[in-house]
Amino acid sequence: MILDYVDCSNYKKYKIGTKATRLFRMKELGINVPDLICVLKDKTINLSILEKFNVKKYAIRSSGNLEDNNNTSFAGQFTTYLNVAKNDVNNKIHQCFMDSNLENVRDYLKEKNISKNALNMNVIIQKQINSDVSGVCFTANPKGILNEIVIVVGRGLGNNVVEDKIDVTTYYYNKSDGKCYYEKTKDSPELDEVHLNKIVETALRLEKEFKFYQDIEFAIENSEVYFLQSRNITTLDMNKEKIVLDNSNIVESYPGISLPLTQSFAKEVYYKIFKQVLIRITSNDKSVKDYETMLQNMVTSVNGRMYYQISNFYDFLNFLPFHKKIISVWQESLGIKDKKITRNHKIGFRIHSKVVRNFFKLLKNNIKEMDGLLKFIEDFLPIAWNRVDKENSVDVLMNIYDELMKEIILKWDLTLVNDMYAFLYVKFVKNKNLISKINNLESLKPALLIKNIKTEADKKKYINLYGDRILEELKLETKTYRTNPELLDQHIEHYKDIEVNNPKNDINIKNAIERRAIAGIKYREASRLYRARIYGVARALFLKIGTEFCKMGYVRNQRDIFYLTIDEIRNAKNYIDLIDSRKEEYENYKDLKCFSRLEFLGEIININPRTKNSNNRYSKTLYGIGTSEGIAEGEILIIEANTNVDTVGKIIVTKTTDPGWIFLISKANGIIAEKGSILSHTAIISRELGKPAIVGVDDATEILKNGQRVRIDAKRGIIECLN
Incomplete structure (x- = not known):
């Protein structure tokens, strides 16, 4: 029986399967899809219809009613026939209809608990593209990286790519940054920038059109990109938690690669500080324990780089009154570009009522509390340094570490309150130039005093005050003036002619908002100097442990301690092989792009790169x-x-x-x-x-x-x- 063909003009009247329906829709959208028609179940066509294609060869493939659906992709189950001659088209159509009887298809239906009778086959006839390069594009990494597009390309027809028959190049494109790197295998091809951008642009358009992450097939013939298919990725379990990471602001404290000890130390510090804030603003509400997982994951690392787990920060800020406005101010203050807010927890009304009262009380008492905190640290640090200097026992040093965390870190939450205090008041200051009139900022003192170093006594005094203040000072593996005094000698000589413009006196500011903004900034800068000193104590402590581990044969040298986590240090044993492996791993991480934002599904994934390269856009x-x-x-x-x-x-x-x-x-x-x-x-x-x-x-x-x-x-x- 002969049936008029189904095409763009009438496809919506027929149930022709997701694959064919989407191809026709893509044609309607103006996307470059090879000409096609669709034949319904058990039908044939009048071959004269094919004359409209103006080609000699055709691609024949299935479009089952259950194929390319959200839970049943049937990927690779049905047969695709390429380079089919006109007189063989109806034969291949018949063979496609018979695919429902294939053993692998029956097995697939059984696995999915679907009756064979539920499957209806339709067949797509499409203009054959003799591709120079072809490939597949996933608009989310199927491993669960939602904002990473993965593109695999190889020479020739697409079946060679999807069937792993040829060398391929794999591109990883970060949607947030518009950056990518790629991995080659042997003689695999490379996409030029025009083709790469076209594929990415169209892929994102299809993702938006079909409202889900897409699995797209494409082919390039004579420099023209054709799109052959777009279906939902079926392997993403969207019931899993979405984990959003952002390195805005934290990348200033932890630029580049951070080693495992720094990562575990930072994670513990953030956990304890944010938990203490939550206890403080909720009056130690018993429900705080329900947020333990959130608090343990305020920061994390990917590929050796530190990130905020931003969704947990939004959950945390959701505790605060006027949280929508506060989140906006916080995003602006930290330079967060992607303003999309993701949350995983809801806060009850009872807790909110406590928080409102306590939050405004904390803001009101901020200056008094910060004065007390900085005075406490000023008195505590010399005692801590004295104990670390005198001690060599690993167990005792770890006890000192625990006391440091208890005595200082559990009070350090007040600096977060001050940060919020500063963010809020700076937001409402109309004359931003007033901020530049602040004198005596702690951040300027190192530059002012380094010029006054004349003697060894001067140098010793400078190191005692600012020996921990250096680039990347929050990374424990960083060499500082205190650990390596020769660095100071180099800077004294190199920067002896520095001219620093330091305001002599604060201007007389009568506006209360401006006074509070300046106070918040001053405390913020002062607390960062003290933070560097606290981290300096921790650095010296772990270096001492590194020396002892070296004596015990647990590590090769003192600085290998930075390749271990705090828990691993507590469970002291021979770590030489582990450290050797991590050194190689972290060396590879240096070659990877640092993406500002990563979105994971269910769990965080580190990348182990092979051959890397970059592709970037340029502008005058x-x-x-x-x-x-x-x-x-x-x-x-x-x-x-x-x-x-x-x-x-x-x-x-x-x-x-x-x-x-x-x-x-x-x-x-x-x-x-x-x-x-x-x-x-x-x-x-x-x-x-x-x-x-x-x-x-x-x-x-x-x-x-x-x-x-x-x-x-x-x-x-x-x-x-x-x-």
Whole structure:
């Protein structure tokens, strides 16, 4: 029996299966899909219909009513016939209809507990694409990375790719950053930027159209990209918890790779601090125990890099009154670009009523509480240092560590209250230039005092005060002036001509909001100096344990201790093989892109890279967030780590900075950073030094080149490439 064909004009009238229906819909959307028609169950066609295709060869494949559905993909179960001659089309149509009798199909139906009678077969006839390159694109990594597109490409027809018959190149594209890296195998092809962008753009469009993560097939013939299929990814269990990670702000404290000891220490510190805040604002409500998992996962690491588990931060902030407004202020203050809010917990009314009362009480008493905290730490730290210096026993040193966590970290939650205090009041300050009038900031003192070092006694005094204040100071593996005094000798010589613009006196500020904003910032900067000193104690303590482990034969050398977690240190044993393995693993991590945001389903996944490469977009004009006044011009100097380079007259370009950068910024004409916010260290220090600064410039270290001349307008946040 002959049936008029089903095409774009009438496909909505027939039940032709998800595959065919979507292909027709894609054609309607203007997506480049090869011409097709669909034949209904057990029918044939008049071959003259095929003349409209104006080709000699056809692709024949199934479109079952149960195929490509959310829970039943039938991927690879039915037969696809390629390069079919016109006179063989009806024969291949018949064979496609018979696929329902295949043993593998019967097994699939049985596995899915589906009756064979429920399966109805339809057949797609499509223009054959003789692809030079073909591939598959998943708009979410099927391992469970939701904001990572995975593209696999190989030479020739697509069946060779999906059946693993040829060498392929795999691209991993981060949706949030628009960055990717790829892994090659032997003679596998590479996509040029035009084709890669076309595939990504269309894939995201299809994901939006079909309202779910897509599994897409494509082919490239004579530089033209064709899309052959789009179906939902069926292996993603959306009932699992969505884990959202973001490195905004935390990347300033932990730039680049952080070793396991730093990771476990940071995770424990965040857990204890945020738990103490929750206890404080809920009056130790018994329900706090229900949020233990959330509190244990405020921060985490992926591929050796530190991230906020941002969904848990939103859950935490949800405790606070006016949390929607506070979250907005918090996002702006930390420079979070993706404002989408994800939550996994709901807060009861009873707890909220307690929190409202306690929260405003804490804000009211913030200045008094911060004064008391800083005085306590000032008195406590010399005692802690004295004990660490005198002790060599691993057990006793770990007892000192536990006391440090108990005595200081459990009081450190007050600094979070102060951060919120500063964020809120800075938000309402109309004249942001007032912030640059603050004098005597702790972040400036190291630069002011280093010029006064003349004798060994001066050096010893400086190290005692600021020996822990250096680039990447929160990473325990970082070498500091205290652990390596020769670093200070280098800086004394290199920065002896530094000129630091420090306001002599605070201006007379009568506005209460402005006074409180300035107070919050001062306490914030002071607390960060004390935090560096606390971390300095922990660093010295673990280095001592490293020395003892080395004597015991547990590690090869003292600094191997940084490749162990705190729990592993407690369970002391021979870790040499484990450390050797981790060193190789973490060396590989250095070659991976650092993505600002990662979204996982169910669990966090680390990547073990093989061959890596990058693909980035370029522009002659770049934009960021201007954090200070001024226009500057100069040659680019890209700095990736703390180094004794000459920055005079240069425009520093970096991924991120922290207080240790003050020595570099002071002699430069200006600074550009990929990360930052109005309260970031980059912003605060550059304002105090009177240096034009622009932060939040995506991919600046990749787009800009050493020696390139640029002009930066820090007020407008614009960077012009002059050559």
